[in-house]
Amino acid sequence: MARFAMVIDTALCVGCSDCVVACKTENDVPEGFCRDWIEEEVRGTFPTVQLTIHSSRCNHCSSPPCVSCCPTGASHVHEGGVVLVDHGKCIGCKACIEACPYDARFSHPDGYADKCTFCIHRVEKGLLPACVAVCPTHCMHFGDLDDPESEVTQLVRSRPYHVLTPEAGTQPNVFYLTRGR
Amino acid sequence: MNRRQFLGIGAGALAAAGLTSILGGERARAATLAKSGLRTIPTFCDLCFWKCGAVATLRDGKLWKIEGNPLDPLSRGRLCPRGTGGVGATFDPDRLRRPLLRARVRGEEKWNAVSWDDALGYLALKLEAIKAAHGPESMAMFSHGLGGNFLKHTLKAYGTTNIAAPSFAQCRGPRDVGFRLTFGDDPGSPERTDIANARCLVLIGSHLGENMHNTQVQEFAQAVGSGATIIVVDPRFSVAASKAKHYLPIRPGTDTALLLAWMNVLVTEKLYDAEYVGKYGYGFEPFAASLAEFTPEWAYPETCIAPEIIRETAREMARHRPATLVHPGRHSNWYGHDTQRSRAVALLNALLGSWGRRGGFYVPAQMDLPGYPYPPYPKSTKAKVDNPDQRHPFAYEALTTGIREATITGKPYPIKGWMVYATNLVRALPDERLTLAAIQELDLLAVVDVIPSETAGWADIVLPESTYLERYDDLNVELFREPFIGLRQPVVESPDDQKPNWWIARELALKLGLARYYPWKDIEEYLSTRLEKRGYHLADLKRDGIVLGKKQPIYFEDGAPAEFATPSKKIEFWSSQLQQHADAHPGVKGFDPVPRYEPPEPCPSGAYRLLFGRAPVHSFGRTQTNPILHDVMPENELWLNAGEASRLGLRSGDRVKLRNQEGIESLPILLKATERIRADCVFMVHGFGHTAKGLTRAFHKGASDVQLLTRIKVDPLMGGTGLNDNFVSVVPV
Amino acid sequence: MTVLELTSNRHNPGIDPLLNAWGWEIAVYLFLGGLVAGSLILGGYRVLKSPRRQAGESYPWGPLLGVLLLSLGMGALFLDLGHKLSVGRLYLTFQPTSPMSWGAWILLLVYPAMLAAALLYPPERVPFGNAPLARVRAWSEWVHARPRLVQGIGIANLAGGAALGLYTGVLLGTLGARPLWNSAILGPLFLISGMSTAAAVLHLLSMVGANAKQDSFGDLLLSGLVRLLNKDTGKSSMVRYDQSFMTIELALIGLWMIGLLTSTTAHRAAAALLLSGAWAPQFWSLVVLTGLVAPLVLQHFEFIGRIRHTVIPPLLVLFGGFFLRFIVVGAGQGSHW
Ligand SMILES: Nc1nc2c(c(=O)[nH]1)N[C@H]1C(S)=C(S)[C@@H](COP(=O)(O)OP(=O)(O)OC[C@H]3O[C@@H](n4cnc5c(=O)[nH]c(N)nc54)[C@H](O)[C@@H]3O)O[C@H]1N2
Ligand SMILES: Nc1nc2c(c(=O)[nH]1)N[C@H]1C(S)=C(S)[C@@H](COP(=O)(O)OP(=O)(O)OC[C@H]3O[C@@H](n4cnc5c(=O)[nH]c(N)nc54)[C@H](O)[C@@H]3O)O[C@H]1N2
Ligand code: SF4
Ligand code: SF4
Ligand code: SF4
């Protein structure tokens, strides 16, 4: 089995939201909704300020509470560890929305729970996810952590990183590189 | 199924496939796409003036998405967020759909839809009337961007000489003049900045990452990634500042003091590139002597930047020269003496030896593709109106604000008609009141736009253009690292009765009896004629979107010609042109042959200096109705220092109004109380606060800076409008 | 350094700026589910204790009221579903890790238990058509002839009630993303609260019945259980039951808060939401004071005879029971890591 992961170098990210826009067009995300988004954290006092920018989305957790709570099996773990929602099976009970510590899911206007798919439809064709492929700063990387040769494996091996809210215990597969300056 | 089967290709190559989309890969991809009901058509983006090569994808005949064209050196296969969201322009429900004639009063935004024939017939009649009564020069044209080429051609054929764009007097004019005075050439657009190879990058206000000029942002990330030293000078802690080793929180308007102090350090500590200066420089000695008084200690009280920081950063720049790039900026109309500041930027680069060098400013290349062989335009006996008596002697392009002034005063001769293409003058020129006053003097205001902008709202006739995804445009013959020609071609059809600019321009010309200026029948014929002259084929461009020329050396060290089109044929540390002017007009201020510091207007107490800039997902005021981009950023915010906010009892999320020094109030705007800005200024993103009723999605969302910019400082050298000398108080609502 | 400014451009309806995916529908469902669970437990107890109908008693209306209320609750739940047409999907699968899946099946099992309990106590007459009643009575006799079956029905009611009552709390408790819900106490708390609201309903019914004329429809509604309990423990028994449920409930709320307050920062912040934060006014006034302390005090004075016995305390208990669910659902969604 592959284990797909995203590695994001926050030191390069400029918070331009291109990843958000690309996801919207690629995945026909309805107006008013988004599968990925940008978070900014500002620490310090002017002018000694630190700004951290994250592009966020579903973390495709290895221990996904959104899957375990789903009463219908609509939320499931696809090959490669990708957490997906089977729209046809979903009853729209929103338990998974409540279960996700990252608030990564939302109710699609058509009723089902929706979220980032890691662009599995592209990945299966050998393409990068739309958000990764568009990023003008090349700060996002995507690949298979089970492949020791892959770029993502190399990156998490060679660089310090963190995941978001590790204390929630979901074992996210989106990794953020931290650069010491 | 094992992992490798599942991936279809080696997992290691997965990332590479997307990252370095190779030619062959792209072609193969297009083939697989066709099988799945998908079709791709290359074109280039028009969400801003960078003109990135793009590939649009249709799904079952309908426009789906647009991505970067991997063959294009500007986009390198990746568009910026505005470009990516560009498809939204085609299904924007607020679009203009049919030609509109004003129903009653100007500005009432009440219309009658008419046929193109009637609309253009009316327009031709009005143009003839103006010509008969006042001469064709009394018809002025404003046009921004490549799309206006054909309409400009028609109006030049008709006889007008007064054609201007906001890209000079409101945008990069001071920078280009400052650089031309120094190097004999300007940084151009796209800028000839070799950011990718810079070892030290100095950004003075240039807020890359928010300013999304695509290649620059990509290269900026490359520079950051490769560990280049970034120095950012900005009163606001910009995104770029967050990547910087040195962030210099300068007092607004004092950059020239900092630049002079930096140069003082380089010269007194002999850190500059003496060889380069010796070889290419002119007037270095008097220039160096003029710097003596501008010590870091002198600059400190002006700039609020400590002398040791000024010295440290100057030494850092010197350490990496010539791969130290002091970015020239772009929107440089700040304080009304901006040409001199830009000259100081140019001179600092000259001291570092970066002009023409790797990691500095490269020497761009362009394909040799002549224009279409048209008959000559009629000769005019009247001088252009925008710059009477050459009062701004270095304005080498027409001044929008000069035409506006002439329209109001009727001097040196009356301006009775405005043809406006792809510029929202009411929002692009400072002091809306003057623009509206000028409009009152007109017999004809014709606007060609894609959405019902504020300016269209005041028009007598509004012509709906097809969006860039629905039309051909003129070729993009780019000046860049490597020469290339880009093609814009229609990807989908216009949904209603919109027409492309070339069609409008041609039909209008025919109605005006100017058929001889249109020897071609349609745009493909025009494009082919131009291309075939040099052995290129439209079919190739339609397939690939781009033809690349031969790479040429772009650095002096690699053999690029080190030529300087200045009077001395050298880099002018002492400007002979400015000296000449100062000699000819003793007593005129601002023409010093070496830059001097002029302090900004002091900030009145209780008020904040109003600063503005870009947000990555929007272009000026043109994208706020785009459904996709609006979704990501529906309104702008007012950045106010957190300490000031709490002093005023305000919190993030409160709605406030701004009141400027003349008591003019803005629309309500959300407050962003933040540690990311100095306490003496506020900041907002330009382009919001629309008041045109037809822009339903954007109407009254956020506030507009333009209304508040009523004190304009004009650059004496080139007539640019300094916009950063306006002060506002923050009023809760 | 602490974070000073946090901004996000996510804008998903129901999620931002504050999670609000579950609204009043879920609160109503949890409340009615809890109430019915309580009545199932009390009813099951009654079946085991006294499988036969007492003279003049019209017991079946209790379980039937339960069927009605549970259906209303499920109606509310259904209203909340985004993809209503797929609701059948719940019963095409069983997901062992999903309390919701458990709940779906529990709901399905609880209905027959309640109907069987009703069958044990057929009324002597009904205000409308008596013909089918004879057949019902025959079935009832058939069941009564099999004591093991009767016992089974009693146990099914007890167990079904416990499962239903616990699951509503466990459902929230397993949603670890919401620290406020992150407590094993939520199950017992909702169970006890359900029993307290069920007792309150019976209490109300008994009072309505006591004030009504014999043979009136009000009397028919009167629960046999009330009679039973009255007989067993005397006049003020309902008050006593209420008092003890509420005391336990208060203690559980206290334990829940203590548990959160002694846990991680996120859990402490979650407890603070209720105790001193955005939800504190509602929590203290509607749940603690109005729903628990006030009825406790009032009933105490009723019990010692200082004030008149009124419908007010049980009404307050029901009110408090609903707002407990409403506030736990609301505040829980406001708590985050
Ligand atoms: N206050 C203030 N003023 C400024 C600036 C600022 O930051 N603040 N920035 C200055 C700068 S740097 C610049 S470059 C200028 C920019 O000034 P403008 O180029 O005038 O910018 P916009 O306001 O976006 O107006 C562009 C108009 O073109 C229309 N348009 C877009 N696409 C098409 C098309 O395909 N065809 C046609 N016919 N029309 C189209 C849009 O709908 C819009 O009405 O503004 C300058 N003025
Ligand atoms: N997303 C997006 N990108 C764009 C555009 C767009 O519309 N949208 N427009 C494009 C165009 S045409 C242009 S001209 C450029 C403009 O973009 P730039 O040339 O990069 O920037 P400016 O608009 O000149 O300046 C804005 C920045 O200068 C800072 N600033 C203000 N006053 C001072 C000062 O006194 N000193 C210093 N050192 N800094 C100061 C502000 O805080 C802000 O960060 O952007 C281009 N890129
Ligand atoms: S596209 Fe890249 S740089 Fe832009 S916000 Fe997303 S991750 Fe950051
Ligand atoms: S991020 Fe949320 S939605 Fe995604 S797998 Fe983890 S818990 Fe599930
Ligand atoms: S909303 Fe859909 S995917 Fe989510 S838990 Fe309910 S059924 Fe499963």
Ligand code: SF4
């Ligand atoms: S991986 Fe695909 S679905 Fe997920 S955020 Fe990126 S573009 Fe959207």
Ligand code: SF4
């Ligand atoms: S920079 Fe962005 S908006 Fe401008 S042309 Fe390129 S992709 Fe389009």
Ligand SMILES: [Mo]
């Ligand atoms: Mo500009």
